[in-house]
Amino acid sequence: xxxxxIAILFLGLALVIGGILFLRxxxxxxxxxxxxxxxxxxxxxxxxxxxxxxGIRVELTYISSNEELFAKLKAGATGFDIIQxxxxxxxxxxxxxxxxxxxxRLLPNxxxxxxxYFSLPYDPGLKYTVPFTFGTTGIAVNTSKVSVPEGQLSWxxxxxxxxxxxxxxxxxxxxxxxxxxxFKGLSPNSRDLASLQNVKSDISKVxxxxxxxxxxxxxxxxxxxxxxxxxxxxxxxxxxxxxxxxKFFIPKEGGIIWTDxxxxxxxxxxxxxxxxxxxxxxxxxxxxxxxxxxxxxxxNKSTRQLLPEALQKDPSMYPxxxxxxxxxxxxxxxxxxxxxxxxxxxxxx
Amino acid sequence: xKTTQYLPSSAWAFLIWLITMTLLPFTIILGxxxxxxxxxxxxxxxxxxxxxQQLLDWVYLKVLVKTVWLALxxxxxxxAIGFPVAYYLARVQGTMKSLGLILLFIPFWxxxxxxxxxxxxxxxxxxxxxxxxxxxxxxxASILYTRWGVYFGLxxxxxxxxxxxxxxxxxxxxxxxxEAAFDLGATRFQTFRKVILPNIKEGLFIGSIFVFIPMLGExxxxxxxxxxxxxxxxxxxxxxxxxxxxxxxxxxxxxxxxVLLLAALWLQNRWTSKGLAHAI
Amino acid sequence: MLLNLExxxxxxGGFQLHPLTLSIERGEFFSLLGPSGCGxxxxxxxxxxxxxxxxxxxxxxxxxxxxxxxxxRNIHTVFQRYALFPHLTVFENxxxxxxxxxxxxxEICSRVTECLKLVEIEDLKDRRTHQISGGxxxxxxxxxxxxxxxxxxxxxxxxxxxxxxxxxxMREELKTICKxxxxxxxxxxxxxxxxxxxxxxxxxFKAGQCLQVGTPKAIYEDPVDTFVARxxxxxxxxxxxxxxxxxxxxxxxxLASNAGNFKIKKNGHPLPRQVSVILRxxxxxxxxxxxxxxxxxxxxxxxxxxxxxxxxEYSVKIGNSTFKVFEQELERLKKRRLNTGxxxxxxxxxxDAIVLPQQTV
Numbered sequence: 001x002x003x004x005x006i007a008i009l010f011l012g013l014a015l016v017i018g019g020i021l022f023l024r025x026x027x028x029x030x031x032x033x034x035x036x037x038x039x040x041x042x043x044x045x046x047x048x049x050x051x052x053x054x055g056i057r058v059e060l061t062y063i064s065s066n067e068e069l070f071a072k073l074k075a076g077a078t079g080f081d082i083i084q085x086x087x088x089x090x091x092x093x094x095x096x097x098x099x100x101x102x103x104x105r106l107l108p109n110x111x112x113x114x115x116x117y118f119s120l121p122y123d124p125g126l127k128y129t130v131p132f133t134f135g136t137t138g139i140a141v142n143t144s145k146v147s148v149p150e151g152q153l154s155w156x157x158x159x160x161x162x163x164x165x166x167x168x169x170x171x172x173x174x175x176x177x178x179x180x181x182x183f184k185g186l187s188p189n190s191r192d193l194a195s196l197q198n199v200k201s202d203i204s205k206v207x208x209x210x211x212x213x214x215x216x217x218x219x220x221x222x223x224x225x226x227x228x229x230x231x232x233x234x235x236x237x238x239x240x241x242x243x244x245x246x247k248f249f250i251p252k253e254g255g256i257i258w259t260d261x262x263x264x265x266x267x268x269x270x271x272x273x274x275x276x277x278x279x280x281x282x283x284x285x286x287x288x289x290x291x292x293x294x295x296x297x298x299x300n301k302s303t304r305q306l307l308p309e310a311l312q313k314d315p316s317m318y319p320x321x322x323x324x325x326x327x328x329x330x331x332x333x334x335x336x337x338x339x340x341x342x343x344x345x346x347x348x349x
Numbered sequence: 350x351k352t353t354q355y356l357p358s359s360a361w362a363f364l365i366w367l368i369t370m371t372l373l374p375f376t377i378i379l380g381x382x383x384x385x386x387x388x389x390x391x392x393x394x395x396x397x398x399x400x401x402q403q404l405l406d407w408v409y410l411k412v413l414v415k416t417v418w419l420a421l422x423x424x425x426x427x428x429a430i431g432f433p434v435a436y437y438l439a440r441v442q443g444t445m446k447s448l449g450l451i452l453l454f455i456p457f458w459x460x461x462x463x464x465x466x467x468x469x470x471x472x473x474x475x476x477x478x479x480x481x482x483x484x485x486x487x488x489x490a491s492i493l494y495t496r497w498g499v500y501f502g503l504x505x506x507x508x509x510x511x512x513x514x515x516x517x518x519x520x521x522x523x524x525x526x527x528e529a530a531f532d533l534g535a536t537r538f539q540t541f542r543k544v545i546l547p548n549i550k551e552g553l554f555i556g557s558i559f560v561f562i563p564m565l566g567e568x569x570x571x572x573x574x575x576x577x578x579x580x581x582x583x584x585x586x587x588x589x590x591x592x593x594x595x596x597x598x599x600x601x602x603x604x605x606x607x608v609l610l611l612a613a614l615w616l617q618n619r620w621t622s623k624g625l626a627h628a629i
Numbered sequence: 630m631l632l633n634l635e636x637x638x639x640x641x642g643g644f645q646l647h648p649l650t651l652s653i654e655r656g657e658f659f660s661l662l663g664p665s666g667c668g669x670x671x672x673x674x675x676x677x678x679x680x681x682x683x684x685x686x687x688x689x690x691x692x693x694x695x696x697x698x699x700x701x702r703n704i705h706t707v708f709q710r711y712a713l714f715p716h717l718t719v720f721e722n723x724x725x726x727x728x729x730x731x732x733x734x735x736e737i738c739s740r741v742t743e744c745l746k747l748v749e750i751e752d753l754k755d756r757r758t759h760q761i762s763g764g765x766x767x768x769x770x771x772x773x774x775x776x777x778x779x780x781x782x783x784x785x786x787x788x789x790x791x792x793x794x795x796x797x798x799m800r801e802e803l804k805t806i807c808k809x810x811x812x813x814x815x816x817x818x819x820x821x822x823x824x825x826x827x828x829x830x831x832x833x834f835k836a837g838q839c840l841q842v843g844t845p846k847a848i849y850e851d852p853v854d855t856f857v858a859r860x861x862x863x864x865x866x867x868x869x870x871x872x873x874x875x876x877x878x879x880x881x882x883x884l885a886s887n888a889g890n891f892k893i894k895k896n897g898h899p900l901p902r903q904v905s906v907i908l909r910x911x912x913x914x915x916x917x918x919x920x921x922x923x924x925x926x927x928x929x930x931x932x933x934x935x936x937x938x939x940x941x942e943y944s945v946k947i948g949n950s951t952f953k954v955f956e957q958e959l960e961r962l963k964k965r966r967l968n969t970g971x972x973x974x975x976x977x978x979x980x981d982a983i984v985l986p987q988q989t990v
Binding site for chain 2: 679
């Protein structure tokens with residue numbers, strides 16, 4: 001008898017707690033912003049500054065990947081006022097009308113952004129998103145182990161690596177295909193099946209030679225298990241900080257550029273306060289705090305000018321205009337995606 | 350004998366739990382496997398067998414066969430190593446037994462990812478093993494980022510799950526059965542084959558299932574220790590849900606795995622007359 | 630002589646089996662009797678091959694089997710909890726030893742059927758071991774041990790798990806089967822009544838030592854020491870001191886004790902002055918009044934009586950001790966009824982007493 005009652009009590013309690021947590025998602029204080037963010041992104045002091053200045057409280061929820069964010073939103077999560085999607089997720093969200101439009105009148109600090117970012121292919125004119133960081137994909141090389149030839153590096157350095165046994169590719173379908181497409185002088189967003197098939201066979205040869213696929217090569221680079229890695233600029237820069245021999249290169253054929261953005265879900269009820277938040281972090285000084293804390297590249301030209309000279313000129317963080325022109329954003333492939341994913345599965349089997 | 354028709358109230362709590370936590374999610378997944386995907390990755394509510402048709406494509410079949418083969422080989426390896434361990438633990442007494450059981454269970458109390466990274470430190474190209482080999486002037490062993498690395502990781506990780514049910518059924522055996530068999534003229538080997546084995550059939554099967562089924566869905570170990578060079582069923586399924594935004598296809602794969610599990614359990618039920626509850 | 634134990638010893642833990650030399654005849658029903666921990670089961674296990682002796686030899690049928698493992702000895706065992714194989718039917722359990730010998734299927738069938746008939750469980754042959762009762766399991770275990778016609782059958786307290794009524798029945802059946810199949814039975818038990826009823830000969834053990842080997846009658850009437858005397862049947866004891874020398878005509882000797890002075894006869898053992906006189910209750914007569922008799926007489930008071938149907942048991946207080954005595958129902962009905970507190974006399978003949986050296990334990 002006793003255990004029975006306890007069991008029912010427990011179940012009831014679980015349901016009640018679940019209900020409370022669920023309702024909290026629906027009801028909230030008027031002056032709180034719910035932000036879905038990456039861990040350790042916003043420094044404590046910046047958030048306190050914001051609250052002091054505007055009187056708006058901030059509540060953070062953490063996610064660890066874009067896919068997680070997308071899955072949450074698709075599943076119907078409505079409690080967020082600010083989200084931080086990357087470019088390719090943003091374009092999907094825009095197409096699905098899941099984002100609220102950005103009102104430039106509420107963002108007086110918008111002009112601090114570099115003009116480059118006002119004509120992005122996935123959100124021209126920044127109608128729905130505001131970039132807060134950008135990065136590139138390239139090749140990291142441990143120069144003390146592998147010597148790098150004179151002049152600009154080519155994607156062939158990765159695909160036909162001098163140290164294939166310690167080389168890795170990103171475990172990312174689009175990125176790997178893009179590397180070869182760039183090498184062949186084609187667009188990374190090509191939907192042409194014939195070219196893609198060719199690329200696929202090239203990749204299968206590379207696959208047999210390299211050590212592994214990984215989207216987190218940094219620890220292995222530092223452990224010297226890897227000497228040449230297909231890598232995101234953010235990781236490469238952090239690795240370089242710890243081991244100056246590890247250098248980052250953007251190949252001469254070009255590469256992928258990506259952004260992480262602020263966006264406001266269309267279900268948000270605090271659009272004005274959300275704009276205030278975005279505007280606060282467009283302020284160069286505030287942006288600087290975040291950038292310094294995370295070693296990120298900033299699209300904010302005013303902030304950039306506040307950085308030390310060496311950092312401003314660092315090509316791995318801030319590619320030259322010439323290089324910038326060769327960089328491309330990944331775009332949605334529409335109905336070519338399933339076929340590409342099948343090719344990817346084929347490669348991995 | 351008259352049986353009571355109504356359930357005691359404690360059974361209702363369990364029933365509710367069962368329905369919400371197991372049957373409901375499974376039904377959702379099953380249902381989703383018959384839906385379609387839009388270009389943008391959301392779900393279209395129209396009935397279609399497209400997902401299952403897609404799975405019949407040789408690419409996916411190849412992944413399935415590869416995964417089943419991997420899980421099978423790893424399970425057999427676990428049996429080869431785990432059975433003697435279980436047998437030893439059941440026979441030995443006192444300090445050795447307690448020590449053995451503690452050693453067996455320590456991995457359960459350690460974080461899974463930490464254990465995997467531990468393997469990387471051991472077998473990596475600059476890991477402890479290779480440093481030893483280099484010191485001895487022997488060529489380096491590259492176990493990691495190959496199939497062998499995956500096998501090792503699977504066996505290492507799942508071994509305790511196999512040992513426990515087998516150990517448990519060995520413990521439950523009447524110790525006098527062995528003596529009776531000897532007494533009646535059986536050699537050690539005959540005793541093992543004719544008396545011990547038939548009575549631990551259930552434990553063996555349970556242990557194997559506990560290990561085989563999760564292995565089918567594994568993707569972390571192939572990624573971390575196999576260099577993500579080969580995609581197994583688990584990875585393909587997860588990719589559908591998170592990367593490729595094809596939830597219906599992912600659900601179809603999940604359903605397929607569930608069907609495999611049910612098939613394995615049905616086989617077990619047929620093979621041992623007493624059924625699942627008796628074995629545990 | 631079927632089985633010979635020559636100076637067999639076994640040491641393990643805190644236990645020590647004193648050098649045991651024993652022979653068992655072919656076809657006899659032999660029992661090892663003693664309290665728990667006396668070593669009787671150890672002896673059984675040594676014979677069966679489950680333990681190795683620390684020293685000594687075991688000879689079966691003239692062959693030294695000391696170092697042979699159990700499966701090479703032609704000895705089979707009925708275990709205390711039967712140890713039937715749960716994955717086999719009753720038929721298959723019994724057939725097990727024959728299948729190991731790779732006997733022909735037809736012969737297996739006939740032999741097993743024969744055994745099923747012997748222990749009267751033919752209709753159980755297709756049942757599984759969890760579908761039969763305790764008594765049926767015991768018979769199955771017996772059949773399984775007999776089917777291969779071993780030289781010797783060991784039984785490790787096989788009846789202790791059965792209820793009393795079944796135990797009685799099975800005792801009789803065991804004896805019958807033993808004589809019927811002509812196989813030598815070696816039984817281990819702590820139940821002295823069982824040993825007395827079933828055995829041709831008994832070996833009494835205490836603390837690793839075999840105290841006496843003999844027929845039930847010999848053990849009962851002529852125990853070698855007070856422990857054996859006390860272990861078998863009921864006893865009344867008088868501690869006393871022998872006086873003088875036996876009378877040449879009657880052979881009687883005087884005994885002085887707290888309960889009085891009596892006449893006893895020595896029974897061939899060398900005796901010290903300090904002795905213990907064992908009087909079995911059935912050897913004492915209960916008298917309502919003093920009478921002239923050649924017998925020894927003791928006076929006492931009824932303390933308690935227990936009616937047991939065919940007889941009544943009385944506890945009689947004499948001096949500081951209590952004596953147990955029986956009266957058969959037929960006798961009792963002829964005489965005056967006794968109540969607690971009544972004065973009575975106990976009479977016993979000098980040659981009905983068992984006289985043994987006094988023992989501290």
